[in-house]
Amino acid sequence: MSSATFTTVGELDAALIDCRACPRLVEWREQVAREKRAAFRDETYWGRPVPGLGPVDARLLIVGLAPAAHGANRTGRMFTGDRSGDVLFAALHAVGLANQPTATHAGDGLTLRGTRITSPVHCAPPANKPTPAERATCGGWLRAELMLLAPRAVVVLGAFGWQALLPVLADAGWVIPRPRPRFGHGAHVELAGGTGKTLHLFGSYHVSQQNTFTGRLTPAMLEIVLRAASDAAGLS
Template identity: 65%
Template sequence: MSRLPEDPTYPEVAGAAADLDGLDALLVECRACPRLVAWREHVGEVKRAAFSTETYWARPVPGFGDPTARIVVVGLAPAAHGANRTGRMFTGDRSGDFLFASMHRVGLASAPTSVRADDGLTLTGVRVTAPVRCAPPGNAPTPTERRTCGPWLARELEIVEPDVAVVLGGFGWQALLTTLAEQGWQVPRPRPRFAHGAEVRLDGPGGRSIVLLGCFHVSQQNTFTGRLTLPMLDAVLLRARDVAEAPPARST
């Protein structure tokens, strides 16, 4: 397979994808951000000692879950030794274990853990995605990298058409608001501020609406310190499920 150009305009082809399978096929070949390409591949070669015998995915990571999901969970970016290793969002690290344990408790996931891409885990009514699809150095993508990667998330949202977005952390919150604004959604100025438990309804093209729910990120610095507990995450996911199951409020 030919290599795609390292060109920041390349993700614009995302808009040509007719469905999620087509989108994912384009996404996994993207090499638009030289810094991210270099880092994800470096990590895949050097590896962590615990995973020294494994073959790392080391490519952009597609969204994962129900293709007709009414709920999307929006994170930050793949973890270097988690999704960048396994090829599936929030799979193979402790952040993912925390997230999927809660999803299982509230009836959105078939199992409480997500170990590898072929472990049989299924999600019902929910899809997990991120605004940046390659593992960034220090878990810190640049604003340019976020903008470059934005079309992938934008097209995914257009295809899935979720009613609710559970947004993990302030970066994901700002990135999602930017993506929605770029799609023609009515994002107010000043923009709604991120907070755990924040709830904002936005109106968009075609009379659509979406509810954004803020949640602290499932990173270890939050879960190990008790800033985010399982009951707190359960509560946000249960609220998302309630909103998604309610009759949709359509703008006129």
């Protein structure tokens, strides 16, 4: 991203959706939007960077890794329209952070309470694997978002998201302990910030089908982490 300074989350989101900084990601997201999946052949894919989802004064931030090719890259909304999102939004609804348990498309009535969902990479990557250079390039958007939101708690979904987020948190002013905190489901680390405010960082296994279909991550496990993060953010 550019070095532009944003004064609101709305300004940031408006600039983000026009980003073309990573040629490989631009080519892939647009190819997927043209070719489509057979089940969605009559739909118009978003095919652009996907902005964060949720209120602009959110105290709890949920961080994934990147949009799914036929999920958020299709619907234009984080975790919307795929099975990973089905698990996440059902859990958010169960703990009182979403008004409904499903998210199928933009305009379906979904609202989040005090919670925003974002990612270190905002374009769908080939094979769901952004490169380190792509993570670094896109990290500026997340850094700007963090500084505008000033959340009290963050839930990171998956080890890759955890690894991508820690340097962004450091750039945004939080103190990362040495050695760096290790990812694990249920991990909880308190980070000191330059403003004197503590950020509660939580880890959860990703809501991927690989984890949820095998039982590595159950709805109950995810809800426990979300409730703890909600408490830490002062939303309970």
